[in-house]
Amino acid sequence: MAPIQMAHYVEERPAVNIISLLVKDTRSIMTIDIRNKTANLIRNANYPNNTNFPHNFCCTQNPYNGNIFLVGGGDYSHDHESLYQLWEVRGSQFMKRDVMKHPRHGHSVTWFGDKFIVVSGSRKEKNNSHMKCEMYNSDIDLWFEMPDLNVGRHYHASCSMRDRWVYVFCGIAN
Secondary structure (H helix, E strand, O other), rough: OOOOOOOOOOOOOOOOOOOEOOOOOHHHHHHOOOOOEEEEEEEOOOOHHHHHOOOOEEEEEEOOOOEEEOOOOOOOOOOOOHOOOEEEEEEEEEEEEOOOOOOOOOOOOEOOOEEEEEOOOOOOOOOHHHHHEEEOOOOOOOEEEEEOOOOOEEEEEEEEEEEEEEEEEEOOEO
């Protein structure tokens, strides 16, 4: 009997050695250096208006340059601009990017391919935003709509696989 050969996927992107985390209910950024096994806490990052990060925001990290993106979040009971906003974080500096077409609270976000962010769902039901998916092109700073989810949801998860598929799963149906 011949041995079974298993195909495997080889990641070709450069390794990012710093993982950045936005600390809930603060303006703090935790950076973890994987190579040196160290952590650093940046307190009072330059988030606009010296406010804490918005409630129920999501973030994703660009695997090529390590920059992180703060996506949506804010007061669910109002149609506040933070629900539509995207911020690119470089160190402790926040750069405002193109605004989303739909309000996002309790949404999910994942990095896709070499330059895209995919956002799905929302607790807000304005204009069926709980069903909506959007994709952001980080090269040209532009959002565009994608096909709707089969089932609207919030507080769910999403991931990209092999830069070919985005899976959206679990959560609460609106």
